Structures are given as C-alpha cells and as structure tokens.
Amino acid sequence: MLRNLRAEMSRYNVRAKDFARLLKVREATISGKMNGKSHFTLNEAMQIKEVYFPHLSIEYLFEM
Numbered sequence: 001m002l003r004n005l006r007a008e009m010s011r012y013n014v015r016a017k018d019f020a021r022l023l024k025v026r027e028a029t030i031s032g033k034m035n036g037k038s039h040f041t042l043n044e045a046m047q048i049k050e051v052y053f054p055h056l057s058i059e060y061l062f063e064m
Contacts, residue, residue, distance in 0.1 A: 006034070040062065046058065
C-alpha cells in the first residue's frame with residue numbers, strides 16, 4: 001500500500017522513523033499505517049506532506 005509515498009521516501013531518504021518523530025508516535029504505528037492496518041489521519045498526512053514533500057500533492061502521496 002501507499003506505493004507513491006514509499007517511492008518518495010526512498011527517493012528522498014526519508015524513513016518511517018522520521019514520520020514517527022514528526023507525528024510523536026511509535027515507529028510500529030507508522031509501520032501499521034504504511035501496511036494498511038490503519039490509516040493516516042488527514043492531519044498526519046498534511047504534516048508529512050508539508051515537512052517532507054512540499055512539492056508533491058497529498059493526493060499523489062496517499063493514493064491507495
């Protein structure tokens with residue numbers, strides 16, 4: 001799931017650990033969201049986009 005987000009993470013050397021630090025959650029929580037066990041909230045998605053990928057659209061990053 002979230003292939004585009006994963007691809008951009010790889011391209012820009014961003015790790016799940018970075019998202020966890022930004023969102024103040026455990027890395028396991030991010031892993032669950034990345035694997036489709038739960039979902040990012042709109043607020044979380046917007047924070048990730050604004051901090052790490054401001055040049056990309058939120059629709060692209062979080063396309064299912």
